[in-house]
Amino acid sequence: AQKVTQAQTEISVVExxxxxxxxxYETRDTTYYLFWYKQPPSGELVFxxxxxxxxxxxxxxGRYSWNFQKSTSSxxxxxxxxxxxxxxxxxxxxxxxxxxxxxxxxxxxxTRLAVRP
Amino acid sequence: xxxxxxxxxxxxxxxGQSMTLQCAQDMNHEYMSWYRQDxxxxxxxxxxxxxxxxxxxxxxxxxxxxxxxxxxxxxLRLLSAAPSQTSVYFCAxxxxxxxxxQYFGPGTRLTVT
Numbered sequence: 001a002q003k004v005t006q007a008q009t010e011i012s013v014v015e016x017x018x019x020x021x022x023x024x025y026e027t028r029d030t031t032y033y034l035f036w037y038k039q040p041p042s043g044e045l046v047f048x049x050x051x052x053x054x055x056x057x058x059x060x061x062g063r064y065s066w067n068f069q070k071s072t073s074s075x076x077x078x079x080x081x082x083x084x085x086x087x088x089x090x091x092x093x094x095x096x097x098x099x100x101x102x103x104x105x106x107x108x109x110x111t112r113l114a115v116r117p
Numbered sequence: 118x119x120x121x122x123x124x125x126x127x128x129x130x131x132x133g134q135s136m137t138l139q140c141a142q143d144m145n146h147e148y149m150s151w152y153r154q155d156x157x158x159x160x161x162x163x164x165x166x167x168x169x170x171x172x173x174x175x176x177x178x179x180x181x182x183x184x185x186x187x188x189x190x191x192x193l194r195l196l197s198a199a200p201s202q203t204s205v206y207f208c209a210x211x212x213x214x215x216x217x218x219q220y221f222g223p224g225t226r227l228t229v230t
Contacts, residue, residue, distance in 0.1 A: 009157075033216050045160075045207065045221040052216065091159060097215045104175060105150075105219060107159040 002027045004094050006108035013082055014116050021077040021111045023092030029053075031097035034068065034075045035105070039089040048090075051075060082115045089113070119143050123208050123222035130198040130229045138193040138225050140208030148211045149191040150219070153177065153204040160207065166191055198229045 003026040013019045025034065036048040049059060051068050059066045063080045079086050092108045124139045142149065150165035152175075162175030166185040180202060182194040191210075195202060205226050209219040 004159075031215075035218060037221075043205070044223050045209075047218040047220070050216070050218055095215050104162055104165065105160075107152075107161070109157055109159040 002029075002032075002094050002096055002106045004092050004106055004108035006092055006111050008111045009109070010112045010114070012114045012116065015084060016081050017115075018078060018080050019082050019113065019115075021079075021090050021092075021113065023075045023077065023108060025073050025075065025092070025094045027094060027096055029096045033095045033097070035093040035095070036066065036075075036077050037091045037093060037107075039091065039110070041088070045091070048077075079113075082113075084115050084117055087113060087115045121208055121210055121220050121222035123206075123225050125225060126223065128225060128227050130195070130227065132198060132200060132229060134198050136195055136198065138195075138206055138208075138227070140191045140193065140222060141189050142191075142208075142210040142220070143189065144210060144220065145188060146210035146212055146220075147188065148213055148217070148219075149185065150175070150209050151181070151183065151191070151193045152207045152209065153202075154207060154224075155204050163193065163206075195227075200229045203227060203229045 005024045032053045034051045038046045065078045067076045089110045089112045091110045093105045121142045147168045151163040152160040154160045161177050164183040166172045207224050208222040211217040211219040
């Protein structure tokens with residue numbers, strides 16, 4: 001069975017600090033997909049990034065970067081020079097490619113990030 | 118293009134009452150799903166559908182029914198509400214399986230007293 005662990009329940013940083021959100025996953029499949037979603041205080045869920053299991057290249061998008069390491073089953077998310085608008089709950093999620101799993105997303109429990117001015 | 122819409126936004130039920138949470142999408146997505154979000158537990162899959170006429174159970178299906186008569190709509194029915202069903206419910210849709218990101222509705226906050 002697939003599992004996603006976000007061990008950091010809450011993180012508080014001061015604006016302009018860098019912060020890394022950890023995500024560790026478990027799966028028996030060789031083909032799978034990893035996602036990060038953001039849930040701001042308004043409550044909606046916003047897709048941030050997707051990675052497939054065959055692509056271990058790190059990705060950078062503005063102040064956001066993602067480090068995917070299959071050797072440690074981790075898909076960590078770093079925000080550089082954090083801003084107050086980054087305050088949100090961030091979810092890591094895993095989807096297996098097997099048809100029998102029906103594209104079921106398994107979410108971690110989320111990390112609440114508070115960025116203080 | 119409204120994306121995924123959910124109604125109502127808020128609902129209070131008494132134990133034993135039934136109701137239907139509505140979900141609709143206008144993106145012609147085949148895959149739709151329902152999640153519940155509880156504090157400290159992330160989002161958990163209730164039911165999902167890979168196309169009109171096809172539904173299946175997720176991780177926490179007990180106490181809920183779904184049907185998918187059209188591509189656009191995927192209602193979630195609470196048969197006899199219980200306090201344990203107090204939660205925030207999200208509907209989502211996507212183009213297909215596995216690789217595709219899911220688009221979420223704004224959520225319905227349900228309280229069962």
